[in-house]
Amino acid sequence: MAFEPTPRLPTPRLSKRAVSALREFLRQEAAGGYVLMAAAALALIIANSPWANAYNAVLHFEIGGTIAGLALRESLAHWINDGLMAVFFLLVGLEIKREVLDGQLSKPSHLLLPGVAALGGVAVPALIYSAVNLGTPEHLRGWAIPAATDIAFALGVLSLLGSRVPASLKIFLAAIAILDDLVAILIIAIFYTDQLNGLALVLAGGFTVALIALNRFKVTLLWLYLLLGLALWLCVLKSGIHATLAGVVLAMTIPLRPSRGRPDDPHSPLHQLEHALHKPVAFGIIPLFGLANAGVSFAGMTLATVMAPIPLGVALGLFFGKQAGIFLAAMAVIRLGLADLPLDATVRQLYGVAVLCGIGFTMSLFIGNLAFADPHLLDQVKIGVLGGSVLSAAVGYWLLAGAKSADSPTRSAPMA
Template sequence: MSPAVILTRPFSTARAFLAHEAAGGIVLILAAFAAIMLANSRLAPLYFGGLDAQAGGLSLLHWINDGLMALFFLLVGLEIKREVLGGQLARWSDRSLPGVAAVAGVALPALIYVVINRDSSASLRGWAIPAATDIAFALGVLALLGRRIPVSLKIFLTAVAIIDDLIAVLIIAFFYTDGLNLPALAGAGVGLSILILLNRGGVAALWPYLLVGFGVWAMVLHSGIHATLAGVAVAMTIPLRPRHGQPVSQSAPLVRLEHRLHPFVAYGIVPLFGFANAGVSLAGFGLFDLLDPLPLGIALGLLLGKQIGIFGSVWLLVRLGWADRPRDAGWRQIYGVALLCGIGFTMSLFIGGLAFGEGSHHADAAKIGILSGSVASALLGFLVLRRSPLRMDKK
């Protein structure tokens, strides 16, 4: 996710963020490609066996998905809080266009998936899989286009993805939570209360928040709520200002934590997650298997639902005069970015794991749908943007 924003220099900070995030996206693409190659090579037993290796009562795959990904969600939460309180989403006018686009880009893919899988109650559990956008992957593709894409459009894509992440977090909390362990949940509540008191007391040191936050994660891990949501909850308690009443600066606890986490997450955790989760054996899968309702619903949700929902809502709001399109961006470029939003990858794989578990036929079919829909969206989005005029289309 994005590094700290110094609010007095939004455009230079935005450029730094986009460059950093795009590089992480390219690393993610390479990690996913390596996983697919390994899973379909002679080293497949070593690949899958390594992920199943046990440590501390959990497999390596579970440590990655439930442990390390909590830091990814912590970064997601920090970014959401900063952008809403003092960044690109601080004003309602800033939120309207990407907000409506994000909601439409979540609802339409889910609707397409449900319609295609309406006859299978087991498959319907995966309705939210095509609703997500992978910001790192999408910006990685944009990085290949260089200066052809205006900064305002990259910021629009980032804002859509931030709101998309928030919706995904809410979906996970409300729809992918099993039976609750109330004592563990109460323990997590006590930990969060301590963090809120630290915030209210003006504590600026990071270590108390991280120490108590680790305890919150441990409690949530046993509560029935997915452990990664602890990261978002803890992020909401990190102060955005060094002291109460002071302006936001690089010394703010939230900003400092973002700076320190971002390289570790962008170049370590997210590629590792992609490497551990993208690997799927294609043995036994034929081209016609893509037409099965589950992978087809995901692929079409990502490829068609995202582009229609996002581009259609932007076009409608602009035509009605309720919003302005991103500065210096033509309609072809906006359409290309809407296509790139169909790259679900990281969050889609994560939700797919929650919906179907690991190792099942449904889980493997979901991965096929995610990979095919994401790759198609990436390629078409790249081609549309590559052939778009450098100057804004006035039509």
């Protein structure tokens, strides 16, 4: 594809600390992606082995008791999806807040290209899934399943290519995935909420106000935020709103800077908590989620099973919808002269990254669990997610492995 360069736009660079923090973020996410791949593969092996019944029995084993008068007895799978994943969403919220206030997404010039691309990458997969499932209205509840990118999985594949992929494209992919997560959070809050418990919502609102007050009064005691956050999570758990959203609310109130500090002070409560959570989430919580949710039996699977509306809609949405939405939206912005290609990148490399964004593993499985309670439908979701994600990973890797970087840096301008 021929490409006529657009005039270079004046784009300010990130501070050295912001660049350093971003590189560390990319490195840990990529390493976590490898562990997630191994966990997903292990789940598939176990689910198709003589240990499958034991695997399912462990996931359905009930744990819990009564805390402060609240009955908290649920299956192990439920605690992973509603409890541990709240910590994952807390980390996602911290990353979003940091990037918006003090990072890659802090300036409109940084936000435009990945922002428009992310919106295209959410809308087109949802439309494809909905089109495939129009004949079965009860399946339309899963329209958001192919809408999000798994940043750890995608960066893990991208890192296998090493220096053959410009660093600017890794930043571009991370920005899209972060914005995807933000949209996914809003979708979960608006469209995947059960019947509401008024008292629990009032109590949750009270704890939220208390957290905001701590922030406004420049309180930097991290343990106090976490204590109120735990109380908030318990209330949200019983409110009808998905409990993981408590992690996002807590993240938005954690101070990015201490009252005496600077905007880029690495010792602010937000940076401290983000740093403390990265490894436990990347190497513990997310792989455990993958192990608990990726297991699907292939016994008796036929072509008709794979071509059923749910798996077909999810797989097509992830593979075709993601790449089309992201690439076409990004190219439209570039052709209009509103943004430039990421530094040292070619159109083929941009397209390859758009294809990789079709890896929707973690968030897609998570939304699938919210959309459908029927185990049979959940298995169909898993088939679609695995198929679309693996295909996106393979084709994206092939496109990027065979691509050459831009001949001259004058053909593109930096993203940051």
